[in-house]
Amino acid sequence: MEQTLEDPPTSAVLLDHCHFSQVIFNSVEKFYVPGGDITCHYTLTQHFIPRRKDWIGIFRVGWKTTREYYTFMWVNLPVDPNNISAKQEVQFKAYYLPKDDEYYQFCYVDQDGVVRGASIPFQFRPENEEDILVVTTQEELETLQSINKNLEQKVKEQKDYWETELLQLKEQNQKVSSENEKMGMRVDQLQAQLSTQETLVQEAQDKTEQLEHLKLENGQLFLSLTEQREHQKKLEQTVEEMKQKEMAAAKKQQELMDENFDLSRRLGENKIISDALQREKERIEKENDLLKKENRRLLSYMGLDLDSLPYQVPTSDQESAEQNPGLVYGNPYSGIQESSSPSLLSIRKCPICESDFADGICDHILEQQQMLTPCLKCPICDKVFPEKEKQIFEDHVFCHSL
Numbered sequence: 001m002e003q004t005l006e007d008p009p010t011s012a013v014l015l016d017h018c019h020f021s022q023v024i025f026n027s028v029e030k031f032y033v034p035g036g037d038i039t040c041h042y043t044l045t046q047h048f049i050p051r052r053k054d055w056i057g058i059f060r061v062g063w064k065t066t067r068e069y070y071t072f073m074w075v076n077l078p079v080d081p082n083n084i085s086a087k088q089e090v091q092f093k094a095y096y097l098p099k100d101d102e103y104y105q106f107c108y109v110d111q112d113g114v115v116r117g118a119s120i121p122f123q124f125r126p127e128n129e130e131d132i133l134v135v136t137t138q139e140e141l142e143t144l145q146s147i148n149k150n151l152e153q154k155v156k157e158q159k160d161y162w163e164t165e166l167l168q169l170k171e172q173n174q175k176v177s178s179e180n181e182k183m184g185m186r187v188d189q190l191q192a193q194l195s196t197q198e199t200l201v202q203e204a205q206d207k208t209e210q211l212e213h214l215k216l217e218n219g220q221l222f223l224s225l226t227e228q229r230e231h232q233k234k235l236e237q238t239v240e241e242m243k244q245k246e247m248a249a250a251k252k253q254q255e256l257m258d259e260n261f262d263l264s265r266r267l268g269e270n271k272i273i274s275d276a277l278q279r280e281k282e283r284i285e286k287e288n289d290l291l292k293k294e295n296r297r298l299l300s301y302m303g304l305d306l307d308s309l310p311y312q313v314p315t316s317d318q319e320s321a322e323q324n325p326g327l328v329y330g331n332p333y334s335g336i337q338e339s340s341s342p343s344l345l346s347i348r349k350c351p352i353c354e355s356d357f358a359d360g361i362c363d364h365i366l367e368q369q370q371m372l373t374p375c376l377k378c379p380i381c382d383k384v385f386p387e388k389e390k391q392i393f394e395d396h397v398f399c400h401s402l
Helices: 127-131 138-302 320-323 333-338 344-345 363-372 387-400
Strands: 023-026 037-045 057-060 069-074 087-092 104-109 115-118 375-376 385-388
Touching: 023 104, 023 115, 037 104, 069 087, 069 104, 115 385, 138 387, 385 387
Parallel strands: none
Antiparallel strands: 023 037, 037 087, 057 069, 057 104, 104 115, 375 385
16 A cells, blocks of 8 residues: 555544545546556536545455455545536556555545445456457356456446435435425514514613713723722731741741850850869879978978078089989989088079079070970960860860860
8 A cells, every 4th residue: 555745534434424425536547558647637526625635546346344445546626616526536546556456446535535426347468359369167167257247236336325325315305395395484574583683783882981971980990909909908918028027036036046056055164164174173282282292301301491492403413314314404402512612602594594593493494304304385375284184175175165
């Protein structure tokens, strides 16, 4: 089956529901020469109105539905709509025509897929085949006679369908005539109603004037309603802005509450740290008092006074420094015990800058002792803590961040 770019509209309607007498095919040959174009001539009856999607197909004899077409061509609408009974034609190209010698026929199908007319059967074979003497067997002859009989039967059936369709058209014509008579009576009734309607129209005109007046009043009310709606819209916008401000205020309040809670928590933590530092301070002061008492006891035991105790720097006693390498400048107490010269207790000399000082410790010696002693220095206030007081040092630095 050959197809074009667009398939035609078809249906599964059987032959019993087709109307073969609405389109008549003219000048249909019994044989068409293969390899050449053929032209299909047809005429539309007065009761049939062609449409844009109507088509003419070539069907193999014995088809049941319009879906069994071999090839097709779209029909051309009549140039003069008032003269649709004029002869029409379509041309089938040789490329799309059947290549066998089966019997085919033209069928006019409307855009609903219903057949409106069918031609007599024809074949595609050379013209001179009729003149060729063909020798056939008895079996082939019987086959041909059977095919011929079947074709005659189908033609007779199609003729019966056409006669039935003609009777139906006559009945439809009678019905149309009867309906025309009824329509004439209906026209008389409508004329009587028309006179009544004219009176009603006059009354309607009066009512129209009243309606125009009401429309004018309605327009004024509509303007007033529009102004009220605009005012209401402004109020709604104001309410929406107030809601947004309220939400922003609530959000700010929540942030402040969260911040207040965080500050309260940090204040509690600082209070705990402060209490811990205070307790540590009291403990260290107690330890310091105990050390001072112990120091005074030792000095009293040695017969010395803590306030008048000088700092003895060894100058020539290298053996004492070698015996105790942990003390760079020797044992201050051993110098006091061994010293019997009153000049050493009153005058001392710094081993670094060789300057004399009478009381206290030289700055160089104090700096040297601090360097030898492991300590922790605050990076903010430069306060120095012993290495064993690491926790107190960390708490002290943390207090600067509060």
